[in-house]
Amino acid sequence: MNRQRIQGFCWGLVGLLAIAATVFSLRSSWAIACPLWIVAWLASALAFLFSSGRQTFAFTSFVLASVTASLSYPELFGSWFGIDLSTLIVPLIQVIMFGMGTTLCVADFARVLKMPRPVMIGVCLQYLIMPLSGFLLASVLNVEAEIAAGVILIGSCPGGVASNLMCYIAKADVALSVTMTAVSTILSPVLTPLMMTVLASQYVEIDFVGMMLGICNMIIVPIAAGLIANRLLDTKIARWNRPIPLVMALLVSLAGALFAVWLGASRLGPLHSGLLVGFSMIALVVLTKLLVNVILGSQDDWMNRVLPIVSMAGICYIIAIITARSSEDLLQVGVVLVLVAVIQNVAGYLFGYGGARILGLDEHSSRTVAFEVGMQNGGMASGLAINSLGSAKAAIAPAIFGPLMNVSGSVLASWWARRLGSDGEHIDQKEMST
Structure with a gap:
């Protein structure tokens, strides 16, 4: 068939x-x-x-x-065998962020030196437009305090990997998109708690240091582990195609995972769960490469096929857990939150694109900024709502925003590709001549 x-x-x-x-x-x-x-x-x-x-x-x-x-x-999404399923939200986000890290390399961060102006413009617009739009919408519509904090939270988070795909579809600057995602994520341990403290502290109590450490544990450490895994998976590096170096890397990563367990048991390390997931995932990646690529001799690109499925399943699971715990609130404020999410998302696209054009960026770079500003890391926002704010209500807004931004992003990317894709080279040449 x-x-x-x-x-x-x-x-x-x-x-x-x-x-x-x-x-x-x-x-x-x-x-x-x-x-x-x-x-x-x-x-x-x-x-x-x-x-x-x-x-x-x-x-x-x-x-x-x-x-x-x-x-x-x-009731099916409450607890299994006496284990509260919400305790798995943060580890799942860490696995997703590890997957994001495997798509990055050091060059993606170093590229900011080659294109500092568009990256700076994009990141500044992202951390101004989205948090402020969330704050204004929550204030105007007078939504409940915890839900208002969630609306501001999703706006205060960095861009997600979905924006990179949308930029590719829209024939935008994918390299700039990846760099902006990387830079905004690296800055998030400071900028996300800062914007939450300034805009959301009137709704919920914000622990600046606690949120900063939570972001490092949940986002930065797994991404760093993913960067290491990306290096280990590089088939162009001869040493990582041989069994002995891979076995040594496996032993080191297992030792790191045991060290993270010790940190957690001794309560000395606030980053212990991120380290545990990071080292464990590196060990799993190295073991899989050792079996598939070295022993069996297969050159199958299994990582790029498996991780998107894991990420998609993990996000669906997280949204289901949050929805089950906030089902009554969601049924009451669902329509209002959908309206808020749509307006906030569209505002990100419009003001991101318009701001980039006003500040002198070319067409392709402006499209990129639009996606980076309008599409946020919903998984990170959900995890922070549960882990840092301790509020399932605050996690409702990210749960709604995530699916909507994927739909709107796909529609906008397809429209841009059809409308401007055919003369994209002409646009570039014209702008370069000016």
């Missing part, structure tokens, strides 16, 4: 399930309607996966399936 037939079958199934789910929903037969909606969203995700150029929408469908399941069966 080819891709078109699978896609057609999935869309047909989606149509039938949606009709049946709507009928049972109108009759308030939720015991039947809810499972139908869940399966319908899953089927739409599969349809998007088999649709050329629309794979980015599959993530949103998976998220909507997770949200529907958590709202319908919140």
Whole structure:
């Protein structure tokens, strides 16, 4: 069965399930309607996966399936075998950030020396436009204090890796996007707590140092570990294609993981969980490379195929846990928060692009800044809401913002690619001549 037939079958199934789910929903037969909606969203995700150029929408469908399941069966997302599932949120975010680190290299950070002006403009716009827009929206709409803090929090976080993909689709400057993501993330331990202290302290108590250490533990340390893994995976470096150096790296990373366990047990290290996940992931990557690439002799690019799936599953899990714990609040303020998320997201695109153009950046760089400003690291915001603010309500806004920004980003990227992609070279040449 080819891709078109699978896609057609999935869309047909989606149509039938949606009709049946709507009928049972109108009759308030939720015991039947809810499972139908869940399966319908899953089927739409599969349809998007088999649709050329629309794979980015599959993530949103998976998220909507997770949200529907958590709202319908919140008890399934509370605890398993006596373990509170919310305790796994931070480790999952650390794994996701490790995956982000494997896509980066030292050159991505060093590139800021070659293009300091656009990077500085983009980062400044990001940490001004999004936090301020969140603060203004929360104030004007008079939302509940903890939820207002979550709206400001998602605006105060750095850009996420999704912006890099959108820049590629939109024919923007991907290298600049990656560098901006890296730089804004490195600056986040200071700038995110700073903006939260200035704008959100009237809503919730902000522990500046605690949030800074939390960001380092949850974001910076795993990304640093990912950078190391990226180096170890580089097939161009001869030593990392031989078994003995890989075995030594495996032993060192296992020793590092044991050291992190000791730090946690002795309560001497606030970064112990980040170190534990980082060293453990490095050990897993090295072991996998040793088995797959060295012993079996395969050159399969398994990392780039596995980590996106892990990241997508992890984000869906995090959103489901947050939604289940805030289901009553979400049903009450969901419409308002969707409106806030849409306005904040669109404001990021508009003011990011417009600000970049006013400050003299070219078309491709301005598109890049628009995506970097408008698309935030929702996973980081969710983790900080739970871990630093201790509020499931504050995590609702990031949970809503994440799927919406992926949909809007995909639409904007496709529109830009169609409208300006064909004459992109002409635009560059014209601007260079001026």
